[in-house]
Amino acid sequence: MRLIIENQFLTGVIIGVLYGVLTRIMLLRTDYRQYPTYPHGRIIHISLGVIAAGLGAVAVPSLLGKDYTAVTFLSLAAQQFRDVRNMERETLSKLDEMELVPRGASYIEGIAMVFEGRNYLVIFTAFVTTLLSVLFAWYWGVLFGLLALFISFRFRSGKTVGAIADVRCAEVRVEGPNLYVGDIYIMNVGLEESQKLIAKRGLGLIATPRSTNGRLALANLGQRQALLHDLSTILGIYRDSGEPSLIPLSKLDINDGRLGVFLMPIDRDGTKAEKVFLNVPLLESAIKMPNQAKI
Known part of the structure; x- marks a missing residue:
């Protein structure tokens, strides 16, 4: 407990990264739509989730330390996740050519959009969890992390x-x-x-x-x-x-x-x-x- 109090920034970052990664894992499903494919597709998207969680968590001590270049890293992350969207779109479009009944461009675009948006949700979860852990106490960060997991589970599927x-x-x-x-x-x-x-x-x-x-x-x-x-x-x-x-x-x-x-x-x-x-x-x-x- 004393180690947690003395290393408040480090504790907050660890909690933020943990809940960010857990959020991404919870949102990652392989079902009849076959995205992502198992296991290599999962490895790619979990790795991107770790990166997103790390960026969101590390941004807090950077901003509190008045190191505003952290915003630059977040903008680079946004560009990276747009590339993820493009990657999914191109991959599924190529696979669609081999389907007896294709998904169609609209379905593929929706899938690609979901992958990009979920990485932003991971950044938000990690950022706010770390912020609460640093400004208040570590258990506030844990409580928000649990709330974020519940919200992600509740809204991981849209309307049908x-x-x-x-x-x-x-x-x-x-x-x-x-x-x-x-x-x-x-x-x-x-x-x-x-x-x-x-x-x-x-x-x-x-x-x-x-x-x-x-x-x-x-x-x-x-x-x-x-x-x-x-x-x-x-x-x-x-x-x-x-x-x-x-x-x-x-x-x-x-x-x-x-x-x-x-x-x-x-x-x-x-x-x-x-x-x-x-x-x-x-x-x-x-x-x-x-x-x-x-x-």
Whole structure:
């Protein structure tokens, strides 16, 4: 205890770095979206989290010692984390070319933005934790660190499609060459063999938006591509390359904004498909709020 009191700056920096790194680890998940890949992607992002935590923590004694060049290091860190965003964007864009059902540019941009933003959250956590430990007492820093971990855990996931729409399974109908999901026209299927396969294995969903804002989000092509990608990734896809008639598709009913989704899953579980649909992330680029316009 005496060592902690006599080395208040060092203690504050250690506490700040510790909680900053813990925050980054808590925000780091490998799931069906496969980012970051295991284990090398995790090593890269944990290492960047350590750097971010160190920058945020060391900035406190530097500023208290009137060494204002610490601000320069924070600006360099911001540039570094923008490079991280670019790296993730380029990597996922290259991988997307090999997907049977791509993520799409909007989904990739959202993922890259998350990686950049979480490093800034680590800097903030480390900075404030160290500041409280130095100005007041080490246990205040520990308490804020625990609060920061709780907040990070609570808000590590954004909104999902379930917040803006309801979804139900619908009948897949093949009437001659025309394919319908419920009463929503999807596409023309010319090959008789493909028509039989679709009638046998096809699965349809219809999403109904709850508001004008939700209607615009479902109409966004990037959001619709993200829906198709997640559904195909989790449920599987019953097709190979070079089979355009079996590719998952989504079409809008222009009259009421409903979205019809057709896919050929390996796992034809309608209840599971509904849950997957509702849990697809709501992309920031798809969020439009015309209801809040002054006019």
